[in-house]
Amino acid sequence: MDLPKHIGIIMDGNGRWAVNRGLKRSEGHKEGGKTLEKIALYAKNIGIKYLSVYAFSTDNFKRSEEEVNYLMDLLIYYFNNKLERVCKDNIKVVFSGRRDNLRKDVMEAMDNIILKTQNNTDCVLNICLNYGGEEEIVDASIKLANDLNQGLVKKEDINRDSFYKYLYQDLPPIDLLIRTGKEKRLSNFMLYQMIYAEIYFSDLYFPDFREKDLDDALKFFEERDRRFGGVKTD
Ligand code: IPE
Ligand code: IPE
Numbered sequence: 001m002d003l004p005k006h007i008g009i010i011m012d013g014n015g016r017w018a019v020n021r022g023l024k025r026s027e028g029h030k031e032g033g034k035t036l037e038k039i040a041l042y043a044k045n046i047g048i049k050y051l052s053v054y055a056f057s058t059d060n061f062k063r064s065e066e067e068v069n070y071l072m073d074l075l076i077y078y079f080n081n082k083l084e085r086v087c088k089d090n091i092k093v094v095f096s097g098r099r100d101n102l103r104k105d106v107m108e109a110m111d112n113i114i115l116k117t118q119n120n121t122d123c124v125l126n127i128c129l130n131y132g133g134e135e136e137i138v139d140a141s142i143k144l145a146n147d148l149n150q151g152l153v154k155k156e157d158i159n160r161d162s163f164y165k166y167l168y169q170d171l172p173p174i175d176l177l178i179r180t181g182k183e184k185r186l187s188n189f190m191l192y193q194m195i196y197a198e199i200y201f202s203d204l205y206f207p208d209f210r211e212k213d214l215d216d217a218l219k220f221f222e223e224r225d226r227r228f229g230g231v232k233t234d
């Protein structure tokens, strides 16, 4: 089977999942957390090397303080309580996003899981937190401008491949993007890495997304004819 090396997931629909059941939106986030656990483990077990998940966007700060705080508390809970499991499963956790305006306790929990998992080798789980794709390109450009000014890089060495090392994480481009929750948009997710991503939309709300649904997305991926701008040769 032709597996994607890097999968991205826009985990959308937690709020609607909860509201449809007469529950608070926070209940949807809690269920979404459980789903991520299952999916991340499954992805690793079938041999996916890179998984990037959209946990919180820079624009999600527009939500109520109550919802933002609930989400941050939930993230801390996961970083602290699932650490042992993540290590046992040899998963390396990294983050993409802006650290400024994150709560101090969130940053501490992030730093701890980064440190404890840094030597894990089976796969990389890239958690996009306070993340925006435009912001990533802007922040990368600033880093690059600084390196240019200091003579650390030459203008002729800058190209579409070398630009990756200025992004929050130096990961390969996304092969398969999955967006749950019925919407058909990118919502500022990994714009640079999305260059030739195959895009799979699922009508399921994220808490309802299961391993078999990932299988469906992988089947969709396998059936694609990826030409990368060229012409099919066989
Ligand atoms: C995605 O679910 C999770 C986050 C954005 C943190 P939503 O909270 O966006 O759920 P809907 O789209 O409102 O249903
Ligand atoms: C994208 O979902 C962000 C995450 C899944 C974390 P949103 O719910 O924020 O996106 P829009 O507002 O529907 O575009």
Ligand code: MG
Pocket: 012, 013, 014, 181
């Ligand atoms: Mg949403």
